[in-house]
Amino acid sequence: EVQLVESGGVVVQPGGSLRLSCAVSGFTFHDYAMHWVRQPPGRGLEWVSLISWDGGSTYSSDSVKGRFTVSRDNSRNFLYLQMSGLRGEDTAVYYCGRDSLPAPGAIDFWGRGTLVTVSS
Amino acid sequence: EIVMTQSPATLSVSPGEWATLSCRASESVSSDLAWYQQKPGQAPRLLIYGAFIRATGVPARFSGSASGTEFTLTISSLQSEDFAVYYCQQYHNFWTFGQGTKVEI
Numbered sequence: 509e510v511q512l513v514e515s516g517g518v519v520v521q522p523g524g525s526l527r528l529s530c531a532v533s534g535f536t537f538h539d540y541a542m543h544w545v546r547q548p549p550g551r552g553l554e555w556v557s558l559i560s561w562d563g564g565s566t567y568s569s570d571s572v573k574g575r576f577t578v579s580r581d582n583s584r585n586f587l588y589l590q591m592s593g594l595r596g597e598d599t600a601v602y603y604c605g606r607d608s609l610p611a612p613g614a615i616d617f618w619g620r621g622t623l624v625t626v627s628s
Numbered sequence: 629e630i631v632m633t634q635s636p637a638t639l640s641v642s643p644g645e646w647a648t649l650s651c652r653a654s655e656s657v658s659s660d661l662a663w664y665q666q667k668p669g670q671a672p673r674l675l676i677y678g679a680f681i682r683a684t685g686v687p688a689r690f691s692g693s694a695s696g697t698e699f700t701l702t703i704s705s706l707q708s709e710d711f712a713v714y715y716c717q718q719y720h721n722f723w724t725f726g727q728g729t730k731v732e733i
Contacts, residue, residue, distance in 0.1 A: 543723070553666075553717075554725065555725060603671055610678075611662065611681070613719020614662040615664075615672075620671050
């Protein structure tokens, strides 16, 4: 069974840093690109970052570029999102998701999310 | 950035009726379009990819179609478990989501 479990979400002060983790199981992690998507409370989905299967390519939305860094450890089956310079508008549930092989770019499995709250 | 615009924001329907949800792309995305369902407190679920291909395990009452930059998700004979928020997403040029359509009773 495919499982993605996010962790690391906490309350953090503006300007602070945080690292989110996503533990995956049930599939061959290094075969797949992976996404981070976020959802502010009561609002819609916003794509954040993507990392290729080998970590050699990464992409980030303009809203987080230069502040967030996506990485992965294929030996441990973990995906990470290093967040710095956090702002109030970064408050959201952060989901990790598996990139679809039949349709690269679509997200076929999602974790349950972890809540990041940026507040003083 | 490709902007995805969904309409309507809210769709009120009765169980057993059909629902038609629209998604418009600001420029061509070919068929690189996915639909997701999200219920309260849950993660999104992939329903459709490639504009009209149902994901594994998705009931046949969900169907997708496309005409140029206009995409449609149709839910025939709505079941109680179908009341949720639906998002479209393009993955043709980077990745962007629409703002969602809430299907309510």
